[in-house]
Amino acid sequence: DTAVSQTPKYLVTQMGNDKSIKCEQNLGHDTMYWYKQDSKKFLKIMFSYNNKELIINETVPNRFSPKSPDKAHLNLHINSLELGDSAVYFCASSQEPGEETQYFGPGTRLLVL
Amino acid sequence: ELKVEQNPLFLSMQEGKNYTIYCNYSTTSDRLYWYRQDPGKSLESLFVLLSNGAVKQEGRLMASLDTKARLSTLHITAAVHDLSATYFCAVLQGAQKLVFGQGTRLTINP
Numbered sequence A: 001d002t003a004v005s006q007t008p009k010y011l012v013t014q015m016g017n018d019k020s021i022k023c024e025q026n027l028g029h030d031t032m033y034w035y036k037q038d039s040k041k042f043l044k045i046m047f048s049y050n051n052k053e054l055i056i057n058e059t060v061p062n063r064f065s066p067k068s069p070d071k072a073h074l075n076l077h078i079n080s081l082e083l084g085d086s087a088v089y090f091c092a093s094s095q096e097p098g099e100e101t102q103y104f105g106p107g108t109r110l111l112v113l
Numbered sequence B: 001e002l003k004v005e006q007n008p009l010f011l012s013m014q015e016g017k018n019y020t021i022y023c024n025y026s027t028t029s030d031r032l033y034w035y036r037q038d039p040g041k042s043l044e045s046l047f048v049l050l051s052n053g054a055v056k057q058e059g060r061l062m063a064s065l066d067t068k069a070r071l072s073t074l075h076i077t078a079a080v081h082d083l084s085a086t087y088f089c090a091v092l093q094g095a096q097k098l099v100f101g102q103g104t105r106l107t108i109n110p
Helices: none
Strands: A004-007 A010-013 A019-025 A031-037 A043-050 A053-057 A064-070 A073-078 A087-094 A108-112 B004-007 B010-014 B019-025 B032-037 B043-049 B055-058 B061-066 B071-076 B085-093 B097-100 B104-109
Touching: A004 A087, A010 A019, A019 A031, A019 A087, A019 A108, A031 A073, A043 A064, A043 A073, A043 B097, A053 A064, A073 A087, B004 B085, B010 B019, B019 B032, B019 B085, B032 B071, B043 B055, B043 B061, B043 B071, B071 B085
Parallel strands: A010 A108, B010 B104
Antiparallel strands: A004 A019, A019 A073, A031 A043, A031 A087, A043 A053, A064 A073, A087 A108, B004 B019, B019 B071, B032 B043, B032 B085, B055 B061, B061 B071, B085 B097, B085 B104
């Protein structure tokens, strides 16, 4: 069974489009995260939700909007995509915010043309 | 703002050799994590180090933490090709946020 899953795995789209990435975890964890990994492999946290409440909101353009319909799901919607949004986006989950090992999903490779 | 720096960023070594990856961080933290990432893949948790002097070992990898020096090391013993990957350390900032190092891309040649 996949612990943290993301869809889609690959996303190729034009500048200006709006797209969503979905994440689901079946580990029973309370906390979920979105990370961005750029072309140099640098990983940076974007958002974190604990029990459906936003607890970390880094300096991210407001074109990015996370939504957590329940504890097991955290989606990321991106409006008006730009070339610089091209990256790999990882979802992760942990039992407690920050304090436990985070389990990462397979990543969504986004390419904006 | 917490900064986490790894060195080296690139490491090419021969099978059978030993080497160490260093992870320095700029502000106090009690928790440090090591992750492995294979090319095109996700991150896999290797170690969680929770206190000063903590040492953990798994196979040919050993990680240690010195919170006073704000330094963690990942030591590779008698490297084998299967250990080729990018290794990340990550430090907990406050109670909630992980800050990652730049990653060390390790290539082990037969």
